[in-house]
Amino acid sequence: xxxxxxxxxxxxxxxxxxxxxxxxxxxxxxxxxxxxxxxxxxxxxxxxxxxxxxxxxxxxxxxxxxxxxxxxxxxxxxxxxxxxxxxxxxxxxxxxxxxxxxxxxxxxxxxxxxxxxxxxxxxxxxxxxxxxxxxxxxxxxxxxxxxxxxxxxxxxxxxxxxxxxxxxxxxxxxxxxxxxxxxxxxxxxxxxxxxxxxxxxxxxxxxxxxxxxxxxxxxxxxxxxxxxxxxxxxxxxxxxxxxxxxxxxxxxxxxxxxxxxxxxxxxxxxxxxxxxxxxxxxxxxxxxxxxxxxxxxxxxxxxxxxxxxxxxxxxxxxxxxxxxxxxxxxxxxxxxxxxxxxxxxxxxxxxxxxxxxxxxxxxxxxxxxxxxxxxxxxxxxxxxxxxxxxxxxxxxxxxxxxxxxxxxxxxxxxxxxxxxxxxxxxxxxxxxxxxxxxxxxxxxxxxxxxxxxxxxxxxxxxxxxxxxxxxxxxxxxxxxxxxxxxx
Amino acid sequence: xxxxxxxxxxxxxxxxxxxxxxxxxxxxxxxxxxxxxxxxxxxxxxxxxxxxxxxxxxxxxxxxxxxxxxxxxxxxxxxxxxxxxxxxxxxxxxxxxxxxxxxxxxxxxxxxxxxxxxxxxxxxxxxxxxxxxxxxxxxxxxxxxxxxxxxxxxxxxxxxxxxxxxxxxxxxxxxxxxxxxxxxxxxxxxxxxxxxxxxxxxxxxxxxxxxxxxxxxxxxxxxxxxxxxxxxxxxxxxxxxxxxxxxxxxxxxxxxxxxxxxxxxxxxxxxxxxxxxxxxxxxxxxxxxxxxxxxxxxxxxxxxxxxxxxxxxxxxxxxxxxxxxxxxxxxxxxxxxxxxxxxxxxxxxxxxxxxxxxxxxxxxxxxxxxxxxxxxxxxxxxxxxxxxxxxxxxxxxxxxxxxxxxxxxxxxxxxxxxxxxxxxxxxxxxxxxxxxxxxxxxxxxxxx
Numbered sequence: 001x002x003x004x005x006x007x008x009x010x011x012x013x014x015x016x017x018x019x020x021x022x023x024x025x026x027x028x029x030x031x032x033x034x035x036x037x038x039x040x041x042x043x044x045x046x047x048x049x050x051x052x053x054x055x056x057x058x059x060x061x062x063x064x065x066x067x068x069x070x071x072x073x074x075x076x077x078x079x080x081x082x083x084x085x086x087x088x089x090x091x092x093x094x095x096x097x098x099x100x101x102x103x104x105x106x107x108x109x110x111x112x113x114x115x116x117x118x119x120x121x122x123x124x125x126x127x128x129x130x131x132x133x134x135x136x137x138x139x140x141x142x143x144x145x146x147x148x149x150x151x152x153x154x155x156x157x158x159x160x161x162x163x164x165x166x167x168x169x170x171x172x173x174x175x176x177x178x179x180x181x182x183x184x185x186x187x188x189x190x191x192x193x194x195x196x197x198x199x200x201x202x203x204x205x206x207x208x209x210x211x212x213x214x215x216x217x218x219x220x221x222x223x224x225x226x227x228x229x230x231x232x233x234x235x236x237x238x239x240x241x242x243x244x245x246x247x248x249x250x251x252x253x254x255x256x257x258x259x260x261x262x263x264x265x266x267x268x269x270x271x272x273x274x275x276x277x278x279x280x281x282x283x284x285x286x287x288x289x290x291x292x293x294x295x296x297x298x299x300x301x302x303x304x305x306x307x308x309x310x311x312x313x314x315x316x317x318x319x320x321x322x323x324x325x326x327x328x329x330x331x332x333x334x335x336x337x338x339x340x341x342x343x344x345x346x347x348x349x350x351x352x353x354x355x356x357x358x359x360x361x362x363x364x365x366x367x368x369x370x371x372x373x374x375x376x377x378x379x380x381x382x383x384x385x386x387x388x389x390x391x392x393x394x395x396x397x398x399x400x401x402x403x404x405x406x407x408x409x410x411x412x413x414x415x416x417x418x419x420x421x422x423x424x425x426x427x428x429x430x431x432x433x434x435x436x437x438x439x440x441x442x443x444x445x446x447x448x449x450x451x452x453x454x455x456x457x458x459x460x461x462x463x464x465x466x467x468x469x470x471x472x473x474x475x476x477x478x479x480x481x482x483x484x485x486x487x
Numbered sequence: 488x489x490x491x492x493x494x495x496x497x498x499x500x501x502x503x504x505x506x507x508x509x510x511x512x513x514x515x516x517x518x519x520x521x522x523x524x525x526x527x528x529x530x531x532x533x534x535x536x537x538x539x540x541x542x543x544x545x546x547x548x549x550x551x552x553x554x555x556x557x558x559x560x561x562x563x564x565x566x567x568x569x570x571x572x573x574x575x576x577x578x579x580x581x582x583x584x585x586x587x588x589x590x591x592x593x594x595x596x597x598x599x600x601x602x603x604x605x606x607x608x609x610x611x612x613x614x615x616x617x618x619x620x621x622x623x624x625x626x627x628x629x630x631x632x633x634x635x636x637x638x639x640x641x642x643x644x645x646x647x648x649x650x651x652x653x654x655x656x657x658x659x660x661x662x663x664x665x666x667x668x669x670x671x672x673x674x675x676x677x678x679x680x681x682x683x684x685x686x687x688x689x690x691x692x693x694x695x696x697x698x699x700x701x702x703x704x705x706x707x708x709x710x711x712x713x714x715x716x717x718x719x720x721x722x723x724x725x726x727x728x729x730x731x732x733x734x735x736x737x738x739x740x741x742x743x744x745x746x747x748x749x750x751x752x753x754x755x756x757x758x759x760x761x762x763x764x765x766x767x768x769x770x771x772x773x774x775x776x777x778x779x780x781x782x783x784x785x786x787x788x789x790x791x792x793x794x795x796x797x798x799x800x801x802x803x804x805x806x807x808x809x810x811x812x813x814x815x816x817x818x819x820x821x822x823x824x825x826x827x828x829x830x831x832x833x834x835x836x837x838x839x840x841x842x843x844x845x846x847x848x849x850x851x852x853x854x855x856x857x858x859x860x861x862x863x864x865x866x867x868x869x870x871x872x873x874x875x876x877x878x879x880x881x882x883x884x885x886x887x888x889x890x891x892x893x894x895x896x897x898x899x900x901x902x903x904x905x906x907x908x909x910x911x912x913x914x915x916x917x918x919x920x921x922x923x924x925x926x927x928x929x930x931x932x933x934x935x
Contacts, residue, residue: 063588106618140583143586199757285686361547363541401862405721405878409863428870431865434893481895483895
């Protein structure tokens with residue numbers, strides 16, 4: 001399908017499912033906009049959303065629970081200078097929309113109500129995924145059977161596997177954006193994920209391992225390339241490694257991070273600090289540093305919403321801007337910010353397609369999509385061989401950052417000591433802490449093995465969750481603080 | 488007070504909806520069903536650097552239903568309350584129940600445990616807060632922060648929020664309970680500059696049921712400024728093993744990890760470092776943690792749990808010994824125990840305060856680390872291993888010596904609970920878990 005065909009189909013579909021049932025057409029949209037624009041409002045938008053999601057979960061060998069959720073509504077936003085007025089309604093009917101518009105515009109000084117005389121036109125979007133419906137892509141019985149197979153595979157691998165928890169989730173979200181500059185955009189967004197956690201036990205010691213994946217596709221994804229069962233194998237492998245783990249070291253040392261999901265380093269250390277809102281307000285440790293060298297020359301980091309089928313990708317963001325591949329750091333130099341429309345306008349920059357929101361009931365903010373570092377030239381074996389004593393961390397749980405001080409953490413769930421250039425004994429999980437503005441200056445080697453994560457990341461900011469991706473090649477960082485217990 | 492007040496329209500329409508959903512479930516052949524229906528509205532205003540930044544009007548509703556066909560169950564929810572959407576949600580739950588496995592532990596709470604009377608816990612104090620008044624309060628709060636210290640040069644803003652909600656829980660075996668509750672907040676977060684290019688941010692906030700109980704807006708602003716200013720010039724310390732004092736607002740998280748480890752699902756999955764630990768001494772003998780669900784106006788109060796089971800004051804840790812787990816009906820049946828009225832969590836988990844205030848605890852510690860902020864998720868609930876990012880102050884001679892950052896603190900939760908030296912009387916009542924500061928005997932601090 002060409003991009004234009006996809007967008008016009010998505011627009012058609014959004015109109016049919018979101019607007020038509022409420023009798024809302026262009027003239028009604030004009031009326032709602034007019035209610036806001038008469039006040040001294042610079043910009044306004046309407047965000048219509050309809051989403052269906054489901055989840056199935058297995059424990060103790062059986063799928064015992066499942067749930068389905070339907071959510072719909074409209075968010076109405078008016079902006080005057082740096083002021084934002086926001087209201088929403090979970091009823092898509094004209095009177096409720098007009099009430100929401102009245103509430104939203106109250107931030108601006110009054111004026112004559114007018115018709116907006118919108119020059120309504122279709123915006124452009126990308127075509128990174130098909131408008132699939134995950135919920136209908138597999139019979140319910142087959143969803144249950146898939147989870148059962150995952151469980152059986154995990155148990156088959158090792159008798160020390162005592163507990164398997166697996167969950168399968170899918171959603172389809174249809175959105176329609178109407179902006180005060182007349183641009184209309186729509187998207188139909190599928191998303192699936194499968195997670196497995198196992199608990200293993202040996203001589204009274206219990207450990208855990210987790211794996212999973214997903215993307216903007218349907219459940220067929222898990223049935224191809226043996227993916228679902230590979231998650232089970234990976235979870236078991238990690239848990240068994242942890243059974244042998246001894247206490248992690250404490251202190252500052254050389255750290256090698258594996259490829260893929262350890263890219264959460266970039267998300268926490270760099271990504272959040274480069275979001276436009278924090279930089280416009282001067283609350284980020286990176287504020288005012290465009291053009292400065294903030295990383296080693298070997299580091300180029302991008303936020304790329306355009307990778308086909310990825311969990312963090314979007315055909316168009318929640319403000320109707322197509323996503324793009326934005327260079328954040330180019331050969332060590334800070335080049336760009338992650339921007340939504342409001343912050344871009346206030347900073348005199350172009351929006352980067354990063355205006356995202358959890359739902360119609362939340363305000364859009366600049367948010368990451370897929371954030372990763374480009375590959376370097378060194379084979380990973382060479383990077384390992386270069387370290388005499390240090391930590392090799394390959395799997396991580398979550399992370400967090402204080403954007404003002406720049407301090408960030410991320411917690412290893414699978415790590416090893418490095419002894420004389422070789423992988424040594426596994427160590428227990430430990431939190432690693434660093435300083436965002438200088439951690440990438442300590443990058444000494446960049447691997448040639450760039451990998452993106454498997455598609456399970458969720459980013460939280462101001463209470464809003466959105467799906468994201470991360471990635472990186474193997475990295476050697478000279479000096480990070482590892483929070484183990486062994487001095 | 489005490490008068491019989493006619494049910495307002497909101498409550499009766501939610502109760503009607505719940506009854507409708509139960510009725511649809513019954514007609515679909517469900518042997519049992521439960522429904523949660525809720526409605527809430529609120530206003531949230533943020534002022535930054537003296538100017539209005541956001542005004543958000545909230546209005547949310549949702550209904551969720553779980554149906555049982557014998558031992559099978561399915562759930563669904565919808566934010567659309569029209570009859571058609573309601574029917575679709577119930578039917579979706581029924582479809583799911585056809586595919587889930589039969590589980591003999593499934594089902595509604597035992598009628599014998601249901602709350603018979605629903606006490607008024609004084610939780611509902613709607614605040615008719617006009618936008619202009621909210622803006623004025625937030626503005627004064629932030630101004631007080633800027634005025635408190637010259638190093639405070641920037642702000643994330645001050646916010647005033649109010650929320651008012653009604654929640655109905657109804658079951659096919661005759662339980663119908665409605666709780667109306669309000670929640671109002673005031674918060675302020677500001678940034679300071681140390682003159683060397685370093686910035687710090689900190690905040691203060693209040694959260695109450697009744698707006699008349701809010702502290703002076705200026706007080707919150709001043710405290711936010713002082714908390715931020717005292718962090719300026721923070722540095723790393725060397726790796727060491729020292730006593731650690733957790734300020735009350737972060738000590739609460741240590742209680743949350745305990746609660747998660749003794750919750751039903753963690754226990755029957757054996758995914759907790761505290762399996763089989765009831766009747767064992769987890770804490771020193773003086774430690775006392777108890778649940779007090781019926782505290783008037785408290786943030787965690789609830790007359791019944793999320794299955795309609797009666798809540799009451801009960802010990803959790805007494806004489807240092809774990810007396811019980813936190814169970815809902817399902818996990819209790821699986822473990823061969825009885826529900827503890829903890830479906831949906833605990834309700835006002837109180838840590839009995841000790842005799843010292845914060846200054847006294849600092850003197851008691853003498854030399855060590857005072858932690859005021861924790862970041863990250865480095866807790867392994869299966870092993871109890873604990874490793875988190877921290878910021879706070881180095882303490883010498885019982886006094887704050889200098890601010891500290893970019894460090895981690897690590898131990899195992901079992902050792903931390905055993906090594907609890909004292910709990911302060913500086914109780915933080917802003918949440919469902921209420922505790923003073925915690926002094927822990929020894930942890931590994933990783934730094935330079």
